[in-house]
Amino acid sequence: MIDPHIERRAAMAAHLADRGVLTDPAWRQVVEKVPRHVFLPDTVWGLDVDAGDGKLAPVPRSHTNWSRWAYDDVSVITQVDDGTPVLPDGRGERATSSASQPSLVVAMLQALDVTVGMDVLEIGTATGYNCALLCEHLGPEHVTSIEIDQSLARQARANLAAAGYGPQLVVGDGTQGAPGRAPFDRVLATVAARDIPGAWISQTRPGGVIVTPWATGFATTNLLRLIVEEGDVAHGRVVGDAPFMWLRDQRVPAGDWRDFIDEQAAGSVEYRTTINPMPVCDADPSGGLALTVGALVPHLNTVRYHAADDSGEATIYLFDRRGSWALVEYVPGDEDGFEAHRFGPRDLCAEIDRAHRLWEAAGAPERSCLGVTVTTTGARRLWVDSPSNPVLKASGGARTGGARLHGVREVDRRAPSSASD
Numbered sequence: 001m002i003d004p005h006i007e008r009r010a011a012m013a014a015h016l017a018d019r020g021v022l023t024d025p026a027w028r029q030v031v032e033k034v035p036r037h038v039f040l041p042d043t044v045w046g047l048d049v050d051a052g053d054g055k056l057a058p059v060p061r062s063h064t065n066w067s068r069w070a071y072d073d074v075s076v077i078t079q080v081d082d083g084t085p086v087l088p089d090g091r092g093e094r095a096t097s098s099a100s101q102p103s104l105v106v107a108m109l110q111a112l113d114v115t116v117g118m119d120v121l122e123i124g125t126a127t128g129y130n131c132a133l134l135c136e137h138l139g140p141e142h143v144t145s146i147e148i149d150q151s152l153a154r155q156a157r158a159n160l161a162a163a164g165y166g167p168q169l170v171v172g173d174g175t176q177g178a179p180g181r182a183p184f185d186r187v188l189a190t191v192a193a194r195d196i197p198g199a200w201i202s203q204t205r206p207g208g209v210i211v212t213p214w215a216t217g218f219a220t221t222n223l224l225r226l227i228v229e230e231g232d233v234a235h236g237r238v239v240g241d242a243p244f245m246w247l248r249d250q251r252v253p254a255g256d257w258r259d260f261i262d263e264q265a266a267g268s269v270e271y272r273t274t275i276n277p278m279p280v281c282d283a284d285p286s287g288g289l290a291l292t293v294g295a296l297v298p299h300l301n302t303v304r305y306h307a308a309d310d311s312g313e314a315t316i317y318l319f320d321r322r323g324s325w326a327l328v329e330y331v332p333g334d335e336d337g338f339e340a341h342r343f344g345p346r347d348l349c350a351e352i353d354r355a356h357r358l359w360e361a362a363g364a365p366e367r368s369c370l371g372v373t374v375t376t377t378g379a380r381r382l383w384v385d386s387p388s389n390p391v392l393k394a395s396g397g398a399r400t401g402g403a404r405l406h407g408v409r410e411v412d413r414r415a416p417s418s419a420s421d
Contacts, residue, residue, distance in 0.1 A: 005035055008071040012036075012102060015073065021103045024110050030136045031106065037070040039129035039159045040099060044069065045077040045092055056080050056092035075101040078127055083151055094254065096245065097152055099127045100190060104242060108188060109133060111211045111225050111239055118142060118185035121203065123174035123212075128156035128163075130190055135165040143167040144181045146174045148248060175247060177203040184208065192221050192244040194298070196234075198376030204228040213242035214372070216294025217252055217301065220286040224372065232376040235387045238367055241286060253321045257303045261317055261325045261343075268343035272336065275353045277302075277316050277328055288366045289359050292391060295372070295382045296355040300348065318348040362391050 013031040016022035022031065044066060048057035056077060059065050069076045076099040080092025087093060109130075114120060116138060122131055125147035134143045145167055147153040153171045160167065170178050174189070175197040182203035189200070189212035200210055206228055214224035221243050226236030246252065253260075281304050283289040294300065299320040307313040312332040319325035324344030331338060340349065359365070365384045370391075373381040382391040 005037055005071075009033070009035065012071045012073070016103055016106055019103070022106045022110075026137065027106060027109055027133075030133050031102070034129070034132045034136050035163060036099070036102070036129055037067075038163050039127040039132065039156075040066070040070055040076060041078055041127075041155065045080050045095065048091060055087060056085075056095060058090065073101055073103050075099065075104075079149075079152065083149065097126050097149070098245070099129055100244070105130055105133070107240060108190075108211055108223065108242070109137075111223065112186050112188055113209060114138065114186050119181075119183075120144070120186045120188060121178055121181070121184040121200075122146070122188050122190065123177075123200070124190035125156040125169060126152060126190060128159040128165075130188075131156070131167055131169075132160055132163055132165050134188075135160070135167050140165050140167040144170065144178050144184070146170040146172055146178055148173055173249075175199065175249065179203060187211070189213065190244065191247045192242070192250075193247050194250050195378060195380070196224075196226070196374045197247075198232070198378060201226075201228055201234050201374065201376045202232055204234075206230045210234060210236070213244040214238070215244075215246065216291070217299055218285075218294035218297070219290035222291065222367070226372075226374065233373060234375075235371060235373045237371040238291070252299075255321070257301065257317055257319060260301075260319050260321045261327070263327065263341065265343050268341055270339070270341050272338065273328065273340045273349055274337040275328075275349045276330070276338070277318065277349060277352060278314070278330055280352050280356055281316060286367060288364065288370055289356070291367050291370055292359040292362075292382065293352055293355045295380070296358065296391075297348065297351045300352065318352065320344075320346060320348065324348060358391050 009032050013022060013028050017028060022028050042061045043058045045056040046059050046065060048055050077095045078099055079097035081094055082096045085092040119142050120134055122145040125131055125145040131143060131145045147156060150171055157169055168181060177199035183205045184203055185205055185208050187200050187204050187210040192213035192215040194215055204210060208228045210226040212224055213221050215221040220241050222238040223240040223242035224236055225239045226234040228234045280293055281302050299322060301319050301321060303317040305315045314330045316328045316330055324346035326342040326348045327340060329339040362384050369384055371383050373387050383389050384391060
């Protein structure tokens, strides 16, 4: 009897090829051979559609969804809340590990441009499926994978052994790389980074490639392909979208915007500003403006409430989840500026205005024209078309603003404003 999973693997590979995602014949053979279902735990997680509250409910192996998801082009959540569901009914609040969507897995592996004989470091073993694909293509002796979560690492080791693969597995912090196994020809991260760890660069041979999801927290999470050069520096471009979970030490703090904005906070100020944040709020999250703003205004979050009538008015909240926020009451056509409030060390309105102006001065480039240079020290520079044409030289850390907004008058705040529904 033919193993039905063989046919399902072949069908998945054919589907990805028909869509133009899987273009490399060598990787197609790998996808057809490695059994994805072996790497899924007995319980996976999905949105609780019955409750409709956005929480994550367990899906056992016996459920039809478990079997279907194993070879559908979908991401499968394999862990919630770092392994311990936080809700009293056993459901989860936050996805913390997954088996990535096969089309995204393939896109990243092909972007790696790896050839037989190269040594690869994978950041984030998770289930071990991606690691198995690398092992099948390169041989386990050329693959090192690191996982910070001990329970995930144990399960990945068992999964890989069951599938017949024995790579070098490391339990530890992926941001530190694997110095004992370096240098590597390629580094592949299956977790999103805001600040590219210097160890990834220093542990990659000159001419080597780093492929990683790069998240600013504001724009779409991008798939970044960096080429490492002499001098502990790497240059690269965005080559697509890559929605991934964050490195644990770079996660966005959980919570609703109300947890980070206190409109009655002592020390907040009221003023009028001529800065209009609407263009940034309206920006395509996968476009050049959003990427520029996200890169130059670290940790930016926005929430907007439109007026219930047809006035076009809106209340806009800008915040960084680290103690700074701004509120702007937008009124279309108001030539005198807008009522605004701010709190904290950063002037977020001024920062997004500056980033917007820099993007326009650069010719309003699309995302495909933008690139980034990063160093082992954490310095980061965004550029257009070439590393020699920077948009702005900026560090990876957040800047604090001491300058006042153009055309504003600050006064002591008297009362909180309310958002429109």
